[in-house]
Amino acid sequence: MSGLALNNVTKEFGTFTAVNNVELTVPHGTFVCMLGPSGCGKTTLLRMIAGLDLPTGGTIQLDGEDITHVPTHKRNLGMVFQSLALFPHLTVGENIAYPLRIRGAPKEDQKKRVDELLSMIHLGGYSDRPVSKLSGGQRQRVAIARALAISPKLFLLDEPLSALDAKLREAMQVELRQLQQQLGITTIVVTHDQREAMTMADTVVVMKGGEIRQAASPIEIYRRPADTFVADFIGSTNLLEAEADSTGGVAVLGQPVSGVSLGAGVRKATLSIRPEDVHLTAPGNGALSGTVTFVRDLGGTIETFVDIAGRQIVAVSTPRARPDVTVGQPVGLVLLPDVCVVLAK
């Protein structure tokens, strides 16, 4: 099989299990984002793929070959570190040429490849500058070019954009994704920023406590989260408790709702509804009724906070569909059954 395969990969540090039985296949040429809160094992998993840490169980295969115990320097990969790890004693050009020099490539080839990569990252003519004279975004690009110098089989990035300011980060996300599509290289990025993952990835892998909670396309993760953790971690959502009685009628937050089914035999579940799917209507018209407690008008979007039986529900609307509500006013909420995701308790 072409691509990367992780089979039951486990990493234990003493009694602490950092990565627990991870199964994942990454087809050749895909862009995968590993997403999760800090301490979820995503960086450890990436380090094991790079060979910087050895798994305590399981195997790692690249293009059908078992690389679990192949030392890092023989894996022919490119990696960008969170600290970038540019060599301070080398110039921009020498940094990018380092993997070529180590492999004994002829000087002319090195120079040609460096010029090629520098123009690819829009830093043509920067070859002789010391890395200390570059801005944050430029360093970032040099680190990416250095990792791509040998056209690696696998391109790994550990929180690559976290040191950049918000605007530059968004621009680099787009640039990185375009670069990856242009080169068709299998890429794995570790991040804790869900926007970053949504922007770049073909597949988002959501991790928690050393385990994969869900691995799917960004829109699938957003629309069909597998559990409450994923639903809450990706974007913002309203999590509502629902109960079914013996006749199959469903009550959400204690109010009977029609058209929603929790599935056969399920008595208690959680419904996840994205704020943009909650529509406000006149009291009595909707499925649920509550009271407006706060309106946050951000210009581009308007967030209305509605209190139902002590629970805060957020509805987001665009200025065109500005709801005509004020604080203290009773409102009805429309729950569209096809956008409610039922999550097992």
Add this chain to the structure above:
Amino acid sequence: MRREAPQKLSDYGPLFFPAMMLIVFFVVPFATMIAVSFFQRQQGGFYVPAFEFANYERFLSLFFANVLGFSLMLAVTVAICCIVLAVPFTYLLTRMKRKVQIVWLVALLSVLSLSEVIIGFAWSTLFSRTAGITNLLVMAGIMSEAKALLPSFGAVLTGMVYQAFPYTVLVLYPALVRLDPTLTEAARTLGASPIKAFFTVVIPALRNTITATLIMVFIFALGSYLLPQLLGRPQHWTLSVLITDQAIYQSNMPFAAAMAVFLVLVTLGLVALTVLAGRKGEAA
């Protein structure tokens, strides 16, 4: 952080005490020594104020040139040996667990507490025929009979490297601790084996620290005057040994002072050259 330059005389107050100490214990003795180096020696161990270059003239002979050459060569060799041993040692030390590091550092510090005399006699015992390490080699069947390893150049070198090694490690340690460990990891992901990564990333990144340490150990080794006498033959005696000999046993203070001044000048010259060479290397 930028601070204002001192405005009033009283702003220099905090400098007064250290400046006085420096003047009383360093500038005055050193000036006295320079003055004495031009004095005239009287028979019987005395000298009278004068201004003559006789002491310096006497020094300009092939014999002293050889001694000076040997002293510099020995100091450079000690410095290089210390660096070659200490850089990989300290690098591995900084990668160990904190507790292990502390044990090693305490052991090294305890070597520093040993005086040069104790180090000299300890090594002269270890290198002796009757009680030395060759006896262990005989017991292990590697050598056929025990022999004395001293007096010899190797013995002098070993003793001095042993003495300077802890200083070298302690000077290198902070720089190596601060070295970003992801630099070597990055080198490994880019295709360098751990050994190649050490030589292409760790050593070059530490070039300035290594040069500074080299100079420090070189100067430290130049001042050693006991170990060459304890562990070496007369041809292994350094200029520092001759200075001691002239000052204490021959009671020729002006000549000893002249030699000391000359040694300081040569040392300063070499250090300046090294610094200049380092700057040029950086500019290139």
